[in-house]
Amino acid sequence: MSLIGGIRPPIATLAALLLFVAGVTAFTLGRVDEKPLPEAVLTSQQHFAEDGAIALRASLDESVTDLNRAAALFNAGEPVSPDAVLDKIGSVYQKWRGTAIIEIESGRLLAARGENLPLTTIDRGKLGEENGLAPRMVRLENGETRLLSFALLSWEGQPQQLLVASGSLRFPGISLGKFRAIAVIDSSGSILSSDGIPEPEQVLTDLQRKEVEQSNKQLKAFAETAAEKARAHPLKAKDPGSGGFLGVSGSLVGEVYQGERSAAGYATLAAPKPGESTVATSLGLTVVAMVGVAEDPTRTTDTVFGLAAAGVLLVIGALAVTLLLGTVQRPLIRLFLESRRLTRGDLRRPVSVPRFGETARIGHALERLRLQLLDGTGGPDGAGHADAAPAPARASRRLGTRAMLAVCAALLLLWSAPMVLLLNRAEDTAVIPQQLVNDQRERTDTLTDRVRRALNEGHADLVSVASLIGDRTAPEAMATVLERTAYEHLRYQSLYVLDAEGKILAQAGEEPRHPAGQGPGVEPIAVLGEGGKEPIIAGYAEVPGREGAAVVGEFRIDFLNSLLKRPGLGEVRVVDAERRVIGGNTGYRAFQKLPSDRLDALVAGSNQQVGMSPRPSSVLYRDGDGPQVAASAPFVGGGAAKPLGWTVVSWQPASGLEIPEYTFRNRTILAGLLGLTAAAACLGWLHIVVVRPLRELARQAEALADGDRRTVLYPRHHDEVGAVVRSLELIRQALLEQRRRDGAAAPSPVGRI
Template sequence: MSASRGTRRRKIRRRADMPLLGGARPPIAALLALLLAVAGATALVLGDRDRAGTDTAILGSQQRVAEDGALSLRASLDESVTDLQRAATLFAGPEPVAADTALDKLGKVYNKWRGTAVIDPADGTLLAARGENIPLASLLKDAKGTTEGGTAGTAQGDKGDKGDKGDKGKDGKSPGTGELTAPAPQLVRLRSGETRMLVTAPLRGGDRPRLLVASGTLNVPGISTGENRSLLVVDSAGTVLASDGPPVARTSWAKQAARTAASNFTRTPEPGGHPGASGHLMARTGGGDSDRRTAVGYAAAGRAPGEDSPAGGLGLSVITSVKVTGDPAAVRTQAFGLVAAGVLLVLALVVTWVLMRTVQRPLLQLYLESRRLGRGELDRPVRRFRGREPARIGAALESLRRQSLGERPTRTGRARGGFGTRGTVVVCGVLLLAWAAPLLLLLNRAGGSVTVPKQLVEDQRRRTDTAADRVRKALNEGWADVASVAQIVGAGTKDPAKDGKDEKDDKKAAKDTAADKSVLETTLREHPRYRAVYVLDGDGKVVARAGASPRHPAGRKPYPDSVAQLNTSGKEPAVAAYAAVPDGNGRTLVGEYDPQFLISMVTRPGLGQVWLVDKKHRVIAADRQHGFRAFSKLPGGHLDSLAAKARKDSDGKAVLHRSARSASLAAAAPFTGGGAVKGLEWQVVSEQPTSWLKLPEYTAERHTMLAGLLGVTAAVACLGWLHIIVVRPLRSLADKAEALAAGDRKTVLFPQHHDEVGAVVRNLELIRQRLARPSGRN
């Protein structure tokens, strides 16, 4: 009984000075724990994937469509506001412009407004009006500088300015002394149920302020609809203001979506995402029939923090819905995941057992043998070890034991052969990588035969069509701005000389040129879409300019009123808007578009790679993420043929392009609707790999790759740790032990770590010190 207790105490003491967190124990234990965790994660994440994954992809697509629509709606409304404000600014001057004259010039350039009017905000007097009746009551209440008792009424179309008698009072002074500030844009619901947006701008000039008012229709964004898609525009109260497609406004899910969109309007947008709240929901429309459901996406036409957008404060949101039919087959990966997890579990146990038998246990035995020799217990020989490094160290210890008994140092203790510790670790790593590499690179690949819902292909076409419509409207709006400025530039070209003297004519011409340059600089400053604004004479010579160097072809006469492409080669595409100056003796105002403006127009998240191409399919611009080389060809013959087919279809074309290993959604949409860009014959082409979609096949593929990556990470980290902490120091220890056994008594042995290898080094140092003492000395 006492003997067994003494043996147990000795075993405890033998291991008491060995650290629990050092040496071979921690990496081996960590490897086992991580591999078990990876096996469990593999069994969990590689489960069967039902139609919920497909629904997620469709819902995400509807959210993107709604975001595109909200962005297009906000841009259109913002452009209406800025156009009116800039036009009013151009009419400002020391001498007041007659109200009828201002409205006539405005109507020649812009045809977006249903009605326009000029009013006196002080007393509500209507000075001039064009188009439909404009409800002015709410505007007159908000206008600053009004006097009590002002008249609120309705502007009648085609009403003259009565000799402009309302422009000034009897004394020629304004009854209001405050500075006129235009009210913010407002939405007004008419008795007919239609919604109008009222935009105002102060019309400064003279000593009496006036207010320029325009009324426009609130239309749904330019997204093509069909039998299954509906579009709604709602306000902050959830009221439907405009709609397109099948009537769904009175359905329960539409009301729920409107309430959700309205409640989320004030939510702070995510940085770098859509400038406003957005989301999606799946509505059941068939009672117990699970096949009948509607995917709904909504997005607020809001503004990001710090962003200046007049329309962003109107509280508008866009809701898009599409019917989802069919029940796609589930992706079966549960059995695969269980088998992979089981194989990894077996490998984890085998690798752990091998490392404990070939690395950890020999280290502990070497420590015990070296400690026995360090204490002077030389009665029994050192045991033999398997493995190259343990065998070398064991042979060296046996040689040192004999030298301690009086034998001479020899090199006979040097033992080579056997399988090394490094080789064992490498074999274990190869076994684990043999499990992880196929998961990471080969197995569960979706390939080019993945099942893609037709709705996603159709959504790619619709979003591409929306992008094309957005670029077309932006270019047309740019031309309208140039035409509006041309009206002001042309004001100084009329013959103002009344005395017919050449000197006065020259002075007047110089004055007009200086005024034109000032207008051009102001236009360039207020319109970031242009890189240069300049005036050409009838022969194409630059008369006045502002901004960068003009790129109009030298010696060529100005293009007629349109947007023209100026080059077909070079480092940068040149596109410009041309507008003739009225009564300008052949002069033309030109605004060259900045290429970065075109890039921003085609950059949309979730649409893949987007190109703006000309009629020869040369690239004019591309999305900011992928970049482009000017006038290069589209990457792929399938895109060229798709663009050629889309030119014959006003709604565009979309296909699911498949190859041996991948598939992609490709779409092309031409410019439609006419306007100043009609002669360009441009298109927007997009392509998105299906691997970017949240389809069940790709989800299973990503989870499989994740399991393989986790396995590789666990194996490399833990086995690398073991190699650095144990294997490499053990090889160095073998060399030092053999050198000591060969007679090197001068090299002092220092332990580098407080672990098994360090403990053996300390014991070897004790042996070296005893052997280095003179004979007969204690």
């Protein structure tokens, strides 16, 4: 018999698969979930820490790049005084806490702005070595940590000077809400800076002081654990194929204090592309975000349902397998044995005929063939032998093996269909933690600030380039500066100098898309190309001494969209003051409205709150197709991008979050789908391998019993059905041999008178 064919393998496989599905059902739906907080809350804290790590890494790298580029622009021009350099840098960038210029050879301080810098920590003798100008962290006397960045100022005929800038390790534009703390730690777990926890001297009551002490204690414990986990390799710290954040990240669960359990996320500073390294990533910093989450005392896990569902499947599966064994497998094996007996010449006993179906038809045909063999004439009547019984009537065709398969499929569908379609519907009963709604708002607000700062940084670069170009008349010199800027900053699609009449004096990058004959815009950043397929975001910076000329930078729309691609926020859109879509993290149509009126109303409400300035807001919708978490955050900071009036809005269905009710529903659906798959695969296999050949065999057996001696019977498969076919072929040959013998023994009519 064939190992993969025949009647036994499909039924045995069905029994094994149903037993497996019952085990999966009991294990996934019947186990007790001991996690103190929903997985969605922990994942949200991990994403929050990743947002902070991305923002901090981008800020540190941007600061170093801006300082080096500013020094390069000064080096390309005429020598200027140290005070003029610092004044110009301070007017363009407001990101450093302190700046200074020292003479490298003598170490003399030439100029300084802002806070005092620890210049004594700088080893001037190592500045010429490899990585001698790499930024470094220093700790001040008050315990705060500063990041010192360096750049060289050198003009021909003058001593080399060192430009030093001091920046803090605080997060730019991270929205913490009311109850969250965030910290930057080094590789040893020491906290370098933190936000969100008040200083002990700022609290007013003993209760508040205890809360602060508990928060600091828990944050230090999280910092030590996160530092240890951050030492793992990014690829080994994640599940295979998880993708997402390129660094090491995760979540932690802490102690319970006054009914709230501490939860934290951690993330290392990672480069924006795999395999790369930046200045910030080489510092070995990790971000830890902590928040207190109220536990739900009513949340329990029902283990009875899983065990009951598994038990019902075992009963139904046993019934279906028993039905297949009793109505398909055993009758077919009996026919196989009976046909073999007839081919061996044992014709004394009548054929044991099954009660119904194709096997009954084949059994009746075998009995008729036995009678024909006993008759000895090879004819179809089979009534000439003395021991022959009357020919049996044919079996009914109404109830066959296909009907038995249909009954088994209905039994299994009776269990699987409710699991997939009816049981454990979570749309109306799911408890969405308020922390997820708050996190959606805070993360969207952080994303808004990130977009605003990116545009402000881009405009600051244009201002710096415009001040360097000044009243230079040679287009080649202007083009050189533009090309260097475009090479250093990939955020620009094209850079060009535009005069007051709209004439392009110099350009770099792709072809400008500014309207022909139109001069520079009045606003520092404007959106052009309304109604087109792609928004044109252009920044303008007036060139000193050129009578209305300006440096224009067209931002890549892909650059804007890349800022919005953060996991765990769902769909994200940037809309303008008229609530038209400018950018997004997924497919969208430019200048179109938001997909629903309620999102439009959410954006309008966050921008027009009564008696208050625009502020981020979030909401949980429970109407429509299911619960949906949405948030909106308008531009509220300063800078060149503020007049745009943009808003970032995000939304996602709650069904995609790892909430216990939805997880339980998904596991229920999975169990039902596994049951459907097992039934469809095994019953389909049985129909193809056994039922269809069995129906054809019944037709051939009845035709042979009716007298068809010319059709040769040959087996298609080496299984039970094929064995019966071979036996019928042997019986056909025996009947032909009897007919030939009878024809030779009869007297010939030829020659009679």
